[in-house]
Amino acid sequence: QVQLVQSGAEVKKPGSSVKLSCKVSGGRFRSYGFNWVRQAPGQGLEWMGRVIPTLDMTDYAQNFQGRVTIIADKSTGIVYLEVGSLRSDDTAVYFCASGYDYGVTWGQGTLVTVSS
Amino acid sequence: EIVMTQSPLSLSVTPGQPASLSCKSSQTLLHTNGKTSLYWYLQKAGQSPHLLIYEVSTRFSGVSDRFNGSGSGTDFTLKISRVAAEDVGVYYCMQGYQLPWTFGQGTKVEIK
Numbered sequence: 075q076v077q078l079v080q081s082g083a084e085v086k087k088p089g090s091s092v093k094l095s096c097k098v099s100g101g102r103f104r105s106y107g108f109n110w111v112r113q114a115p116g117q118g119l120e121w122m123g124r125v126i127p128t129l130d131m132t133d134y135a136q137n138f139q140g141r142v143t144i145i146a147d148k149s150t151g152i153v154y155l156e157v158g159s160l161r162s163d164d165t166a167v168y169f170c171a172s173g174y175d176y177g178v179t180w181g182q183g184t185l186v187t188v189s190s
Numbered sequence: 191e192i193v194m195t196q197s198p199l200s201l202s203v204t205p206g207q208p209a210s211l212s213c214k215s216s217q218t219l220l221h222t223n224g225k226t227s228l229y230w231y232l233q234k235a236g237q238s239p240h241l242l243i244y245e246v247s248t249r250f251s252g253v254s255d256r257f258n259g260s261g262s263g264t265d266f267t268l269k270i271s272r273v274a275a276e277d278v279g280v281y282y283c284m285q286g287y288q289l290p291w292t293f294g295q296g297t298k299v300e301i302k
Contacts, residue, residue, distance in 0.1 A: 121291035121292065176227070
């Protein structure tokens with residue numbers, strides 16, 4: 075069964091960018107879709123986008139279009155999320171989740187704090 | 191995008207008693223192939239969400255048979271037959287019918 079291990083917490087300044095990673099193990103990397111979902115403090119879940127490595131395809135939520143990039147490195151089995159032009163309201167826990175139509179397996183989450 | 195609305199937003203239940211959580215979508219989640227893309231997750235405090243139910247009513251591997259999903263079209267329900275202490279957390283419904291995936295606001299279940 076696939077396991078997802080995410081990178082550690084980050085503290086960033088407003089206007090900067092952050093790149094998070096999600097290491098995939100225990101499964102066939104190319105067989106899955108990988109999604110990023112975030113959760114602001116005390117709030118609900120918000121889907122940001124996904125990558126499907128076998129199709130070299132990405133989709134993004136409209137709210138994040140142009141500010142977010144999701145990349146799958148097939149050689150290392152790592153999925154990346156890069157968020158640019160960070161604002162204070164980007165402070166959240168960011169989760170990666172495997173699956174095409176829904177998140178089957180989730181990573182442990184990465185806290186990103188945006189503060190001056 | 192599809193709006194998911196859950197009710198109630200919080201629920202306090204006596205151990206051993208049943209609980210019923212509702213989820214409504216702003217449009218049908220039924221595909222022409224007969225599949226309905228409605229999912230239920232539980233997020234315990236300080237943890238990532240984990241999948242309980244997929245496609246309305248199928249329990250994910252290892253999920254207790256105390257959890258039962260039902261519904262069709264736009265109206266869905268998750269029932270916990272006998273609430274236990276380990277069921278505490280926030281329950282989210284989610285639609286995977288179309289992108290972007292969208293989640294309900296969550297129902298917080300507590301033990302009395």
